[in-house]
Amino acid sequence: MKSQRLPDTEFEIMDYLWSLTPPVTTGMVMEKMGRERGWKIQTVVTLFARLTERGFLRVERGSGRERAFYPLITREEYLRMETESFVERYHKNSFTSLLAALHREQLTDTDLDELTQWLSSMKEGKEQ
Template sequence: MDKIKKLPDTEFEIMKAVWDNEKPITTNKLMEAIGNEKGWKVPTVISFLNRLVDKGFIKTEKNGKERTYYPLIEKDEYLKFETSNFLKTYHGNSIFSFVSSLYDGKKLSDQDVQEILKIVEKGEK
């Protein structure tokens, strides 16, 4: 896949279930993992899966009566993309801006700040 694209929330939910379960995963397993909880019907889940196949996030194989799905994009790879995109869009690629917004909003504890400082110090060496 040349370029990863942002997934809608519902497709991301499906991908999380694909990543977090043993591979390959079946439609039935996805229904158990997420579909029933969300109140989705099987055709809805299949529609999301087909979109993810079309976007190159997963591949599918037919095994008898059942379809199996495998991730083509790993979770870490997608999370790096999303994090980078978030920093660029909302913080002008500034880690300082991001951390500052969390700190000013009291979302970071003093321990969090100390851990961030340790990471920064390691990077400077």
């Protein structure tokens, strides 16, 4: 699968799929997304086809018209790829630049403590 950004609607579908235990059917997605978003079945089928084409989903044909879908990438893998791409593109691979973009007012003392602890553990891991 190529590293590529998902459009918002496709990410929304994948995010829901990641919350379920595979295999996932069109009907399962329609129960939630159809109701919440007012989507027609053809919309979900089209989005599944795009995600399969792009290599995010694997499809297995069941009996009749039913198909089972399996995510080929985890939520964590996708978010890591998105984050790395964002940091590379907008912050020239600088973690410091990324943090500087998060204004001090947005970081709570708890956030700063967690960040300090994380940085210490990263430093210790490099020293070993």
